[in-house]
Each structure stands twice: as C-alpha cells, then as structure tokens.
Amino acid sequence: MRHLVLVLGDQLDRSSSAFDGFDAAQDAVWMAEVAEESTHIPSSKQRTVLFLSAMRHFAHDLRRDGIPLHHRQLDDPANQHSLAAELDAAITRLRPAGLVLTAPGDWRVLQALRGVARQHGLPLDLRDDRHFFSTVRDFADHASGRKQLRMEYFYRAMRQRHRILMDGDQPCGGQWNFDADNRQAFGRDGPGLLPPPTRVAPDATTEAVITLVAQRFAGHPGQARPFGWPVTRAQALQALDDFITHRLPHFGTWQDAMWAGEPWLYHAHLGAALNLKLLNPREVVARAEAAYRAGQAPLPAVEGFIRQILGWREYVRGIYWTMMPGYAEHNALDAQQPLPAFFWTGDTPMACLRDAIGQTLQHGYAHHIQRLMVTGLYTLLLGVQPQQVHAWYLGVYVDAVEWVELPNVLGMALFADGGVMASKPYAATGKYIQRMGNHCSGCRFDPAQSTGDKACPFTTLYWDFLGRHEARLAANPRMALQVKNLARLSADQRSAIAARADAIRAGALAT
Ligand SMILES: Cc1cc2nc3c(=O)[nH]c(=O)nc-3n(C[C@H](O)[C@H](O)[C@H](O)COP(=O)(O)OP(=O)(O)OC[C@H]3O[C@@H](n4cnc5c(N)ncnc54)[C@H](O)[C@@H]3O)c2cc1C
Ligand code: SF4
Structure with a gap:
C-alpha cells in the first residue's frame, strides 16, 4: 500500500x-x-x-x-x-x-x-483544510505585529480578499456592518408563525446508530431521539436550501432574539453540517450573497449571516490553532466554582436557563445568544472554572468541535483568555435576557431586583461579578462605565448582594 x-x-x-x-x-x-x-x-x-x-x-x-x-x-x-x-x-x-x-x-x-x-x-x-476561506498561516500573518486582535478588522480584510459582498472596492450598501438594523426583540406578541426547521427523518443506518448509542452510552447527557440532523451531503444541501429560502431574509432582524419553547427561530442550524464538512462555507456564503443580489434577502440579513461564517468562524479557528495548547488552560479571572449540577438536567427554577439547557439536552442545539448570554453568561457571572464549562459545551452541542467551541467558550463567553478574543467580558444583568425574549415573564425571579427572595440570580451575580473584579475591570476602558455604577450601591446593598451571591454559589437556588 x-x-x-x-x-x-x-x-x-x-x-x-x-x-x-x-x-x-x-x-x-x-x-x-x-x-x-x-x-x-x-x-x-x-x-x-x-x-x-x-x-x-x-x-x-x-x-x-x-x-x-x-x-x-x-x-x-x-x-x-x-x-x-x-x-x-x-x-x-x-x-x-x-x-x-x-x-x-x-x-x-x-x-x-x-x-x-x-x-x-x-x-x-x-x-491544509480547504473547508475554510483562510489558512492558519493567513491568520497568523494578520495577527502578527498587532497589539490587539479584533474580529471586525479580520472580517473586513476577508471580505476584500475574497471579494464577498463588495461593489468594486466598497462594501455593498456602503457600510461593513449592519448590526444597528439587526438584533431586534420580538415584542410582546412573540415571533408569530415560524418557518419549520429542516428535520431529516432517520433512515435505517441512523436508526441502528441511535439504538447502539442509547445502549452503549446510556449514562451520557441528553437523549438520542428525536433525531433530525442532516447526516449526508444531500441532506445538508437541502437544509441549506431551506434556510436560504425561508429563514435567511429574517436572520439579521431576529438573530439575537429568544422565545420560550422556540429553539429554532430564524437561525441556519447548519453548524454541524459545516463542521463535519458536509457543506463547504464557500457554497454557503455564495448562496447567501446570491440571495441578496437576486433581491430575495435584504442586505442587513445577508451581511449579518456572512459575518458569522466569513468572520467569526474563521477568526476563532485562527485563534485556536495559533494559541494551542496553552489556550485551553487559561483562567484569567481565576474562576474556581464547579459547574452547577442542573447543567446536566435543566432542573432549575430559572426559566431562561431551564429552556436553553432543556433544548440543548433534547436536540444538541441552542442558538448563539442562548449559548453566550444565557448559559455562558451564567457561568461567567457565577465564576465557574473555565475547563468545566468547556467540557460541557464540547460534550453537549452537535456542532461542537474543539477548534470552534474552545475560543467561543474560553474567550467569548468567559473572558478566560484575558481579552484575546473579546475586548471585554459579556457581562449583563437579567434585564438583557428580559429585553431579548419572554422568559422572565414566566419566571419566579425578577430581573430588576438584585437582592431579596425574588432577585434574579443573573442580576445578583452581575453586581457581585463587578465587585469581585472591580480593580481589573476598571482598567478596561470598555468596562469603566459599568464598573462606575458600582459606586451607586450602598455598603449595605453590596454586602446583601455578596451574601445572596454566596448562597447561589452554595446551590441554594439549584431547584
Ligand atoms: C459559548 C459558545 C459556544 C459555542 N460553541 C460552538 C461550537 O461548539 N460549534 C460551533 O460551530 N459554534 C459554536 N458557537 C458559535 C455559534 O453559537 C454556533 O455556531 C451557532 O449557534 C450554530 O447554530 P446555527 O448553525 O443555527 O448558527 P447561525 O446563528 O445560523 O449562524 C450561522 C453559522 O455561522 C457560524 N457561526 C456563528 N457564530 C459563530 C461563532 N461565534 N464562532 C464560529 N462560528 C460561528 C456557524 O458556522 C453557524 O452555523 C458557540 C458560541 C458560544 C457563545
Ligand atoms: S428573571 Fe432572571 S432567571 Fe428568570 S428568566 Fe429572567 S433572566 Fe432568567
């Protein structure tokens, strides 16, 4: 041979x-x-x-x-x-x-x-793996000599280099970023009638695997049924088609929105097909751009989607391969708390976490804002040891492969790399979750309260997080305003917050 x-x-x-x-x-x-x-x-x-x-x-x-x-x-x-x-x-x-x-x-x-x-x-x-627009060497060249890496600059260079969403040497529509038009919440009436996600009925091969996995890995998280993910290239192409036609036109507007009991919304659900290489990102991006040029999808939606693949996906891969193996060990905020047990069951009174974890265990899927601003935010604020959070994310999501999962968890969600990936921690109170969805209206906690029995754990832990890391965060110009607000709290409020945060960490609100 x-x-x-x-x-x-x-x-x-x-x-x-x-x-x-x-x-x-x-x-x-x-x-x-x-x-x-x-x-x-x-x-x-x-x-x-x-x-x-x-x-x-x-x-x-x-x-x-x-x-x-x-x-x-x-x-x-x-x-x-x-x-x-x-x-x-x-x-x-x-x-x-x-x-x-x-x-x-x-x-x-x-x-x-x-x-x-x-x-x-x-x-x-x-x-080299051709299922990326850039090589790791390209990323290293981009990174070399820069004091700070920022996805936005990398993304613009990728747009220019690969001539994507460009009119001549200008970005389509005259701007690189349409975030201001995107990222809305559904409002009181919710999302209305949603386009159904592509779910593929298991064939005999998949059925045999489901039985094998259910026996062999009985104690592993989540459930094997219902299973509906594309497992062949033909099925993945169908899923791509379905997304481009039915969900891409609304992707940008609702990309950050959440709604209880609605796991799929207007997302692509293509992460697993891309990461298993059933799809090539070039064809996905080309289809999205073609939809814009044919007038089938608005520019903000298409730009918002392409940014995820041409920007974030390539960027996190560059970070992973230029910084491993040391990257996996980072713990810049010295977080030592164990992962709460309810991450393996979804059994918690916190409605937003219950929903995000529940659908994760059921489908192996949660969308980006749930990963970043619900499960990720909670572990950041609670101070969970990054390597335990990493193991959870790598285990539970169908699209999880280490090159993409690790920088998103350690860098983006937990700020454990000290600012390589994100310029500041994504720290917020429960009011962010309240603004972006309807979970709080079905929850026993109140996102406006930081102390007392009804206090939302996110809000309590947010103030506790700022207090615990005050010196470090005050030195970050993008956090200075948030940290300054700590001064508005009285000494009594601060100690009540710290006491409730301690109780949360001790598991007082676990069920
Ligand atoms: C804490 C955390 C953990 C994550 N773990 C993973 C992971 O294990 N595997 C994974 O593929 N993505 C991961 N992501 C990124 C993103 O959340 C998922 O790619 C996305 O939710 C997959 O669903 P979708 O296909 O419906 O994506 P959409 O929201 O429809 O986005 C389209 C595509 O863009 C790409 N993309 C979007 N955001 C990112 C990002 N931040 N990094 C890399 N690619 C991105 C994906 O290929 C995705 O399929 C993680 C994000 C966070 C905050
Ligand atoms: S009140 Fe807090 S815990 Fe409850 S759903 Fe809202 S953000 Fe989540």
Missing part, C-alpha cells in the same frame, strides 16, 4: 485535500469509530449519533464508489476504542508506506495521530 488516507468524523467530504491524488489501485481510506471520542469528555447522545451516522453514510458512499476502505465500527468486538490504538493496529496490518491527513479540528487528535506515525517511522503528509 502506498498511502493510508485517514478520514476523521469531522472530515466527511470527498473533495477534501486528503483525497488529492488518491489512487484506488495503491491507496486506501481508514476510518474508525472509537468510544474515546465520546468519553474523553462525555459527549451527548445527539452528538455521538450525528458523528457515527454521518461517518457510516460517508463510508457507504466510499464503498459504493469502489474506494478501498478500512472502517472500524464502534460495535466491532475487535475495536480498541481509541484513535491511536486503532491506527496503530491498522498500520501493523496494512503496512502503508505513508499516511495522509487533512489537518484535524482538535489539537489532541493531531498529537495522537502524529505520535503513532512517529512510532512507526512513517511520513505523515498533513494537508
């Missing part, structure tokens, strides 16, 4: 770089379903079903097309349950002259596979 081409669970695209020059007469593909990838942090049932089912569909297509394939299934009695052990066994058995791999999405996995190649004295041809 000339090359053993390694294909991981988030690399399910035949046009990926690992297949360049593939010759079925001399090369073969290697895939392995291993328990370690679901247990090194406890992966939710939805997430594991998604990865395994998508891998099995991809493997089926390879076989159908006559591609030599060595695919170890999870339920194979000979399975050694770690990528390294499985690869080691495959190399011993197949004796390839070299290994080929598209750069993986997880630093730990890269180290493990490199280690096996080294141990066998085999060359590992590590290739």
Whole structure:
C-alpha cells in the first residue's frame, strides 16, 4: 500500500485535500469509530449519533464508489476504542508506506495521530483544510505585529480578499456592518408563525446508530431521539436550501432574539453540517450573497449571516490553532466554582436557563445568544472554572468541535483568555435576557431586583461579578462605565448582594 488516507468524523467530504491524488489501485481510506471520542469528555447522545451516522453514510458512499476502505465500527468486538490504538493496529496490518491527513479540528487528535506515525517511522503528509476561506498561516500573518486582535478588522480584510459582498472596492450598501438594523426583540406578541426547521427523518443506518448509542452510552447527557440532523451531503444541501429560502431574509432582524419553547427561530442550524464538512462555507456564503443580489434577502440579513461564517468562524479557528495548547488552560479571572449540577438536567427554577439547557439536552442545539448570554453568561457571572464549562459545551452541542467551541467558550463567553478574543467580558444583568425574549415573564425571579427572595440570580451575580473584579475591570476602558455604577450601591446593598451571591454559589437556588 502506498498511502493510508485517514478520514476523521469531522472530515466527511470527498473533495477534501486528503483525497488529492488518491489512487484506488495503491491507496486506501481508514476510518474508525472509537468510544474515546465520546468519553474523553462525555459527549451527548445527539452528538455521538450525528458523528457515527454521518461517518457510516460517508463510508457507504466510499464503498459504493469502489474506494478501498478500512472502517472500524464502534460495535466491532475487535475495536480498541481509541484513535491511536486503532491506527496503530491498522498500520501493523496494512503496512502503508505513508499516511495522509487533512489537518484535524482538535489539537489532541493531531498529537495522537502524529505520535503513532512517529512510532512507526512513517511520513505523515498533513494537508491544509480547504473547508475554510483562510489558512492558519493567513491568520497568523494578520495577527502578527498587532497589539490587539479584533474580529471586525479580520472580517473586513476577508471580505476584500475574497471579494464577498463588495461593489468594486466598497462594501455593498456602503457600510461593513449592519448590526444597528439587526438584533431586534420580538415584542410582546412573540415571533408569530415560524418557518419549520429542516428535520431529516432517520433512515435505517441512523436508526441502528441511535439504538447502539442509547445502549452503549446510556449514562451520557441528553437523549438520542428525536433525531433530525442532516447526516449526508444531500441532506445538508437541502437544509441549506431551506434556510436560504425561508429563514435567511429574517436572520439579521431576529438573530439575537429568544422565545420560550422556540429553539429554532430564524437561525441556519447548519453548524454541524459545516463542521463535519458536509457543506463547504464557500457554497454557503455564495448562496447567501446570491440571495441578496437576486433581491430575495435584504442586505442587513445577508451581511449579518456572512459575518458569522466569513468572520467569526474563521477568526476563532485562527485563534485556536495559533494559541494551542496553552489556550485551553487559561483562567484569567481565576474562576474556581464547579459547574452547577442542573447543567446536566435543566432542573432549575430559572426559566431562561431551564429552556436553553432543556433544548440543548433534547436536540444538541441552542442558538448563539442562548449559548453566550444565557448559559455562558451564567457561568461567567457565577465564576465557574473555565475547563468545566468547556467540557460541557464540547460534550453537549452537535456542532461542537474543539477548534470552534474552545475560543467561543474560553474567550467569548468567559473572558478566560484575558481579552484575546473579546475586548471585554459579556457581562449583563437579567434585564438583557428580559429585553431579548419572554422568559422572565414566566419566571419566579425578577430581573430588576438584585437582592431579596425574588432577585434574579443573573442580576445578583452581575453586581457581585463587578465587585469581585472591580480593580481589573476598571482598567478596561470598555468596562469603566459599568464598573462606575458600582459606586451607586450602598455598603449595605453590596454586602446583601455578596451574601445572596454566596448562597447561589452554595446551590441554594439549584431547584
Ligand atoms: C459559548 C459558545 C459556544 C459555542 N460553541 C460552538 C461550537 O461548539 N460549534 C460551533 O460551530 N459554534 C459554536 N458557537 C458559535 C455559534 O453559537 C454556533 O455556531 C451557532 O449557534 C450554530 O447554530 P446555527 O448553525 O443555527 O448558527 P447561525 O446563528 O445560523 O449562524 C450561522 C453559522 O455561522 C457560524 N457561526 C456563528 N457564530 C459563530 C461563532 N461565534 N464562532 C464560529 N462560528 C460561528 C456557524 O458556522 C453557524 O452555523 C458557540 C458560541 C458560544 C457563545
Ligand atoms: S428573571 Fe432572571 S432567571 Fe428568570 S428568566 Fe429572567 S433572566 Fe432568567
């Protein structure tokens, strides 16, 4: 055998770089379903079903097309349950002259596979991942010499470089950012009739995986059914079509809005398909831009959406790969609190958290503002140890792969990187959640109160957070105003807030 081409669970695209020059007469593909990838942090049932089912569909297509394939299934009695052990066994058995791999999405996995190649004295041809607009080298060039990184500047450079939403050398509509037109709340009457999300009925392969996962990972978070995520490229393309036609035109207006019992709203639900490489971000962005140019979607909606993919998605990947492995260890605010137990059950009287965690455990999905300004905000204000928060997010979401999850959690939600990713902590009281949705009206707490029995825990913890980090935050020009407001509190108010915050941390409000 000339090359053993390694294909991981988030690399399910035949046009990926690992297949360049593939010759079925001399090369073969290697895939392995291993328990370690679901247990090194406890992966939710939805997430594991998604990865395994998508891998099995991809493997089926390879076989159908006559591609030599060595695919170890999870339920194979000979399975050694770690990528390294499985690869080691495959190399011993197949004796390839070299290994080929598209750069993986997880630093730990890269180290493990490199280690096996080294141990066998085999060359590992590590290739760029073309499922991004930029390479990690591009990001490093952009970052070099800058005192502070800011997504906005990176995004504008990406727009210019890739000629996206540009009219000549000017941004379409004469401005780079339409945030002021976007990000509204639904108002008293709520979202009205929502377009249904694309849900794919499980086929026999997915059904078999659901049964396997329900048995094998019975104690893991969440539930395997109902399962409706795209697991093939054809299904992912259908989901893309559906989003562009029915939800993109309203994406921007409602991108930050929340509504109790409505998990899907006007979001794309394409994160998992993008991260497993069933879709290429270029085609997603091109479809969105084409909808704008054809007059089918307004510019603020399309710009708001493209910014997420061309801007944030590329930016967080650059941060991850230029800063690992040290990035994972950051804890700039010295947060040491354990993750509350209700994150694994959703059993809490806080209506916003109950809803966000409940839908997360049910579907493996919550939209960005729920991740940032509900679950993320609560763990920031409570002072939960960042690595525990990271493990939760990496385990529960179907689109979670470390390169994207870690900077979003450590950097954006928790400010644990001390300001690499975000210029200030996203700290807010419960009034933000009240403004952006209707959860507070069905909650026993009051977001306007910081002390007393009805005090919203977010509001109490917000003031406590500012107080605990006053010196550090006062030095940040973007936080100075918020910190100044602390001076309006009397000494008695401050100590009442601190006492209630201590009670919350001690679990007094857990159920
Ligand atoms: C604490 C936290 C954890 C997160 N963890 C993940 C994760 O594990 N995997 C993941 O893909 N995204 C993650 N995100 C980013 C974002 O919340 C999800 O991409 C998004 O909610 C996925 O749903 P969607 O496809 O409906 O996205 P939409 O809101 O419709 O956005 C469209 C696409 O833009 C991209 N995108 C949007 N925001 C971001 C962002 N901040 N970073 C990177 N890409 C972005 C995604 O590919 C997404 O599919 C996280 C954000 C936060 C605040
Ligand atoms: S009152 Fe506080 S805890 Fe309750 S829903 Fe509103 S923000 Fe969440």
